[in-house]
Amino acid sequence: MSFQITVQPSGHQFSCEEDETVLAAAMRAGVGLPYGCKNGACSSCKGKVVSGSVSHKAHQRRALSEEEEAAGMSLFCCAIPHSDLVLQAREVVGSGEFPIKKMPTRVNALEKMAPDVMVLTLQLPANETFQYKAGQYLEFLLRDGKRRAYSIATAPEGGAITLHIRHMPGGLFTDQVFSTMKERDILRFEGPLGTFFVRDDSDKPMVLLASGTGFAPIKAIVEHERASGSKRPMTLYWGGRRPQDLYMDALCRQWAAEIPHFSYVPVVSDALPEEGWTGRTGFVHQAVIDDLPDMSGYQVYACGAPIVVESAKRDFVKDCKLPEEEFYADAFTSEADLQQP
Template sequence: MTNRVNVVSSGHTFSVEAHETVLEGALRAGVALPYGCRDGACGACKGKVVSGEVEQGGYQDKALSASEREQGMALFCCARAKGDISIEVREVPGAGEIQIKTLPCRVDSIEKIHDVAVLKLKLPASERLQFKAGQYIDILMKDGKKRSFSIANAPHDDAFLELHIRHQAGGSFSDYVFTQMKAREIMRFKGPLGSFFLREDSDTPIIFIASGTGFAPIKGIVEHILHHGTLRPMVFYWGARTLADLYMAELAGSWQAQNSNFTFIPVLSESLPEDQWQGRHGLVHQAVLDDFKDLSGYQVYACGAPVMVEAAHSSFTHKRALLEDAFFSDAFFLAKDTAVSG
């Protein structure tokens, strides 16, 4: 059975099959609804059902509260239409321009830095993946499961796809990457995915905030901006526990040394005596709060642990006047068997 979905705010319409979620139907039709985890955890795809009904699939309570459901809100990544529906949701400019593909790739190299594997994937000679800086891909595993990882390189540097994979205790995929994966191994992936990418239609100053491997998409975005010579002021806060967890600090430091419009501020929460750390301590979002009393003239790109992303969004919008539509985020949620995205 096929149902029609009307996006009231834009006038776009698309069909959705009985087995599809509203988001899946939108992506198939090239309608750019916002989304992140696609698993009912992050709330990025939330919108209002204006008319008609949806069957809401499983989700986490923090992504959709009971009061929001009473107001007609839904998570379109896990909601299925029960007939023709009209919805109200903010579409993402430019996100639907790029075709989503399923492609093979070959492992070209695996570089292990502390507890992060920097994986470079080579596409077939006849293929290139067009993507926006900051998006992610799904690695398609042989057992039918998938693992989501941000693309860490910029779109112009597309000879390889670079992924940053943290070794997570008990994580089946990260264990495999660190203990068994070999160069030249063949895998399949689907992408590009996600509505976390650089908005290039603005010259507003940017604050980047990352925890852990949330650095990966930030790296792609920063390298894209620097490649194009854009002079937007940028401040990058990277939070980690110890100095070793800032696994590419030298690279971020080189951006600052070579570009007057870029500032790098690393923040450690649990520095070790051997780190001899003289820099900033504490929570990374708090460092931003300490440095900026008014964020109304900024865009913020936040990526990493959900608790950090949520704290940044709440405190920046409520305490520092950041506009709601100037906060862009990608929260890395654990997969069901504890493999981690990012």
């Protein structure tokens, strides 16, 4: 049995099988519902069920609370329909512009940028084209059907594909990256995925907010904006616990020197006295609030740990008058995150 799904306000319709999630059916039909992790952890795909009924597969309550669910809100990546549905959701123009492909890739280089951060450079098959938008991610296809997602850290104009991988001790994939992986190894991935990319229909100044390796898709966005000749003002706030977490600090300072409409604010929360940190301290999203108490005319693109993204959205909207629909995010969720209740 299949059900008819209608999305408001666009009026787009698609069919969904009874054992299929709403998001999977939308992606299959080329309907651009927003999404991030696809695992019920980041809340990017949250929308309202106007009519009809759904049940939800396992998900995190921070992404969809019991109160929100009772009010008709839904995580479309986990929602299984039990009837025809009418949904209210903000569709993403351009999300299905490029085909999602599965393809092999060869490891071209491994470069350790910090004790726990590796830059992985991939070489794609010569006979394949891989198109994506700056900010999107790919998923490595591992044994036993497992997947691991990483944002692409280079702009589409850059040629090579690079990823920034943080070592998660005991991690199925990251242990391999930091121990046994070597140049010329063959991997398989699927992509491009995600709806985290710049909305080109706006000329509002952009706040780019990153924590840790959440810098990866932000890097791709800055490079793409520069390559495309965009004149939109950009301010990057990059936060880490220690100075070494800002593993491409020199590149960001170079951008600030070379791009007239780009500025950079590094923020460190737990620097040691011997590290001699003299820059901004504290929570990275608080630095934004301190600098921009009125964000009513801005767009925000945020990527990093879920707690950073959630805190930024809550406080920017509540305290700084940021329109909620102008906050775009990609919360990094590890396997450990997904195991939390």
